[in-house]
Amino acid sequence: MADRYLSFTGTAPGRFLTRRLGLPQPAALRRWSAERPVLDGGLLHLTAGTSKLDLAPVLARAGLGADSGRPAAVVLDATGVRDVAGLAEVHAALHPVVRSVTASGRVVVLGAPPDPADHHRAAAQQALEGFTRSLGKEIGRGRTVNLVRLTDAAAAESTLHFLLSPKSAYVSGQVIEVGAGAAGTDGAGGAAAAADPDRPLAGRTALVTGAARGIGEAVAGTLARDGARVVVLDVPQAEADARRLADRLGGTALLLDVTAADAGERIAGALPGGLDVLVHNAGITRDRRLVNMPADRWSSVLDVNLASVLRTTDALLAAGTLRPGGRIVATASIAGIAGNAGQTNYGASKAGVVGLVRSLAPRALAEHGVTVNAVAPGFIETRMTAAVPLFIREAGRRMNSLAQGGLPADVAETTAWLAHPASGAVNGQVVRVCGQSLLGA
Numbered sequence: 001m002a003d004r005y006l007s008f009t010g011t012a013p014g015r016f017l018t019r020r021l022g023l024p025q026p027a028a029l030r031r032w033s034a035e036r037p038v039l040d041g042g043l044l045h046l047t048a049g050t051s052k053l054d055l056a057p058v059l060a061r062a063g064l065g066a067d068s069g070r071p072a073a074v075v076l077d078a079t080g081v082r083d084v085a086g087l088a089e090v091h092a093a094l095h096p097v098v099r100s101v102t103a104s105g106r107v108v109v110l111g112a113p114p115d116p117a118d119h120h121r122a123a124a125q126q127a128l129e130g131f132t133r134s135l136g137k138e139i140g141r142g143r144t145v146n147l148v149r150l151t152d153a154a155a156a157e158s159t160l161h162f163l164l165s166p167k168s169a170y171v172s173g174q175v176i177e178v179g180a181g182a183a184g185t186d187g188a189g190g191a192a193a194a195a196d197p198d199r200p201l202a203g204r205t206a207l208v209t210g211a212a213r214g215i216g217e218a219v220a221g222t223l224a225r226d227g228a229r230v231v232v233l234d235v236p237q238a239e240a241d242a243r244r245l246a247d248r249l250g251g252t253a254l255l256l257d258v259t260a261a262d263a264g265e266r267i268a269g270a271l272p273g274g275l276d277v278l279v280h281n282a283g284i285t286r287d288r289r290l291v292n293m294p295a296d297r298w299s300s301v302l303d304v305n306l307a308s309v310l311r312t313t314d315a316l317l318a319a320g321t322l323r324p325g326g327r328i329v330a331t332a333s334i335a336g337i338a339g340n341a342g343q344t345n346y347g348a349s350k351a352g353v354v355g356l357v358r359s360l361a362p363r364a365l366a367e368h369g370v371t372v373n374a375v376a377p378g379f380i381e382t383r384m385t386a387a388v389p390l391f392i393r394e395a396g397r398r399m400n401s402l403a404q405g406g407l408p409a410d411v412a413e414t415t416a417w418l419a420h421p422a423s424g425a426v427n428g429q430v431v432r433v434c435g436q437s438l439l440g441a
Helices: 004-009 012-021 056-060 084-094 119-138 154-163 214-225 236-249 263-270 295-318 344-368 390-398 408-419
Strands: 042-049 073-080 106-111 144-149 175-177 205-209 229-234 252-255 275-280 322-331 371-377 430-433
Touching: 004 012, 042 056, 042 084, 056 154, 073 084, 084 119, 106 119, 106 154, 119 144, 144 154, 154 408, 205 214, 214 229, 214 236, 214 275, 214 408, 229 236, 236 252, 263 295, 275 295, 275 408, 295 322, 295 344, 322 344, 322 408, 344 371, 344 430, 371 408, 408 430
Parallel strands: 042 073, 073 106, 106 144, 144 175, 205 229, 205 275, 229 252, 275 322, 322 371, 371 430
Antiparallel strands: none
């Protein structure tokens, strides 16, 4: 369903009226397209404190030119900030330039992991999180602000390129930690360069559950665009849609119920050549307040959204179906982080996905060479949200820093970044695709 309020605020009368009434003024977001794959404008690289990072080669490959007065992106390297006095340099660096960042522009702050042995430095680096989230809530005009904690510039290349591109249009106010990696190694631990940067997943096989429609369809399409051979998995009842999508993408359809006890074994049997990307997207809602929720509505949601993810992941790792350098991307939700009335079952299931990611990620990488991350969508414009009553739908759209709903493509682009061969240093992260929801940050 079209966002008529967003369209109205883009007109002269709409801008005048909403400004006078103090209403939200969302800006149309600049998203990726084949015709306009990079932001329009230059990149401004600033430093606070004394940094040891060599960012120049990484930023040069982001596709943005030198700043010519109105930057489309600003990268502030604050990894060298060690104390409260150093935070003044953060203010001094960004204060004069924030207003000049173009609409739908990007501000990326780089920080260091807090050092438990140095509480002054830890305090200063943690302060960057509050600073980043606050700036994201005030910067406006469709611009985003994110914090990346890193120690190795090369290992963070795919992350920086994602955040500095139109692909991250609905990702703001996030804190992403990037581990160290050896540049040039395969994706499990480093920053492997794709043979074709426009098709980084070429030669790789990706499976997306719940892929026949909605967000899953967008994820499958985006992974195929990036070169993956996509297996479209959905329930037998969705056979027509699943086969139609698989044919369009040049992939294959796999029809089965992910809640079946042998689902993992059947998936492994259907992929004798192995799997590189596993996207757990299948999910259902059965909303009702807890006092009115029968046991079957509780158990069905937990079984689809969480238990099936646990069972199939365990089975595919045990079978060796996921190859070294593989990626697991699960779908959580802002409801699992902030909670939502009428969704105790759904919120529990999605919070469980977060727990799975944080616990499994280090072991999966160490034992199988596979990373495990999650995307946590906020209000995304789908057929499901189009059926939500008008006033609740409008509240969902406006209660984020970008004052609008996201699109399935926003979740898909974030998933594709986590699936990228060069994203091996991104592990155990839960990235909210929510326009920086005002609830749950």
